Amino acid sequence: MQNCKYYLPEKPWLIGMAIGGLIIGWMMLSGFIHFGETTFLCSLASSTAREKAKYEETPIQLQAIVHYATSRIVPQQSFAEISITFNVLKALAPCNFLVFGLGHDSVMWNSLNPRGTTVFLEEDPKWVKSVLKDAPNLQAYTVQYRTQLREADQLLSTYRTEPYCSPYKAYLRGNYNCKLALTGLPEMVYDKEWDLIMIDAPRGYFAEAPGRMGAIFSAAVMARARKGSGVTHVFLHDIDRKVEKVYAEEFLCRKYVVNGVGRLWHFEIPPAANLTTNGGGDTGGEWFC
Numbered sequence: 001m002q003n004c005k006y007y008l009p010e011k012p013w014l015i016g017m018a019i020g021g022l023i024i025g026w027m028m029l030s031g032f033i034h035f036g037e038t039t040f041l042c043s044l045a046s047s048t049a050r051e052k053a054k055y056e057e058t059p060i061q062l063q064a065i066v067h068y069a070t071s072r073i074v075p076q077q078s079f080a081e082i083s084i085t086f087n088v089l090k091a092l093a094p095c096n097f098l099v100f101g102l103g104h105d106s107v108m109w110n111s112l113n114p115r116g117t118t119v120f121l122e123e124d125p126k127w128v129k130s131v132l133k134d135a136p137n138l139q140a141y142t143v144q145y146r147t148q149l150r151e152a153d154q155l156l157s158t159y160r161t162e163p164y165c166s167p168y169k170a171y172l173r174g175n176y177n178c179k180l181a182l183t184g185l186p187e188m189v190y191d192k193e194w195d196l197i198m199i200d201a202p203r204g205y206f207a208e209a210p211g212r213m214g215a216i217f218s219a220a221v222m223a224r225a226r227k228g229s230g231v232t233h234v235f236l237h238d239i240d241r242k243v244e245k246v247y248a249e250e251f252l253c254r255k256y257v258v259n260g261v262g263r264l265w266h267f268e269i270p271p272a273a274n275l276t277t278n279g280g281g282d283t284g285g286e287w288f289c
């Protein structure tokens, strides 16, 4: 039997060459990685790390698991409805996500946008207090609306007479001339560009409720004002109701609906700067759609 201790290769120079090759290869590879941030290997490594970091569990996701595991109340949207927004969040997170309404779904939305900014706008200060008691990490603001559901028809039929409601003149902060513009939002909402906007509030099921007219109009204005690349994803719930449907068709536009299930529509709205201005139709003209 051959004793390994005393084994001598027949061609020792071959081993020397192999070891030398390995050392040179290692030096070239490490130089490749260390000297150029933009080198292929490095960018591959960092983008893989970024991808991995994107949806690695965060404290807010772990808290969400515990929250829902110990709660008997589940969000109102169905699995299929939630999945539409979840798929967009998976592709875009961390991103800027604006949610109209605080509810039993808020902890979930927050946790589906790890390391992103998720902001909730709620009309009822008591409800804000109650939700934040159990989920103090949510970023939520109370918002006062200037409309009531009972005004929906009249606002729709008259808004075209107000120049500051028109798509080429409309803005939000301080636009008191246009009653559909939400003027009472926190400053940070105006200052940020929102990648996703979920409209599941304010309440719109009794005459004195604010209705979603202002939220729908304002989401359209925000989306059209986008300066960054890509579209704004707008999700509107309760499209089985008349006001939500007609306002969606007037301001968010059927041609921008890319998905829909149950009572949810998903719109992808391009920035107005990407549209040509030739007076309407399929373009960035006089009216929204």
Ligand SMILES: C[S@@+](CC[C@H](N)C(=O)[O-])C[C@H]1O[C@@H](n2cnc3c(N)ncnc32)[C@H](O)[C@@H]1O
Pocket: 074, 075, 076, 077, 100, 101, 102, 103, 104, 105, 122, 123, 124, 127, 200, 201, 202, 203
């Ligand atoms: C249609 S709900 C949104 C519900 C939310 N999507 C969910 O899954 O819980 C819209 C509004 O109803 C009100 N709301 C919802 N649940 C409430 C509750 N349990 N108590 C008081 N107000 C509530 C809030 O003003 C909220 O913004």
